[in-house]
Amino acid sequence: MNLELGHLRLVVTVADAEDLRTAAHRLQISQQCLLERLGRIEAAFGGALFAHGDGYLAPTAAGRYVVDCARGILDTLHDMGAHGTP
Incomplete structure (x- = not known):
């Protein structure tokens, strides 16, 4: 599987939401679909x-690292789009 921007957005959204229902709602997908994509x-x-457990999603140590990297990548891409590229 090749990672795509949507995958990075998903892990950041999940980390920000802290629970399955909220994350699925923000991503406009079902909870089951979210768990499948996350898997x-x-x-x-x-x-x-x-x-994972009873509706909550808490980043593991590896998850915190991936989320931090994903935020950096997404922020950089946002900045590039806002300022144009040379």
């Missing part, structure tokens, strides 16, 4: 990015 993303990274 594929976690498989691509080779491990759990979030601890």
Whole structure:
């Protein structure tokens, strides 16, 4: 699986939401679909990015690292779009 911007947005949204229902609502997908997509993303990274349980999603140590990197990439792309590229 190749990682795409949508995957990065998903992990950031999940980290910001802190619970499954809110994350799914913000992404406008079902909770089941969110868990399936997150599972594929976690498989691509080779491990759990979030601890799952009874509706909550909490970043693991690896998840915090991936979320921080994803934020940096998304922020950089946003800045490039806002300022134009040379």
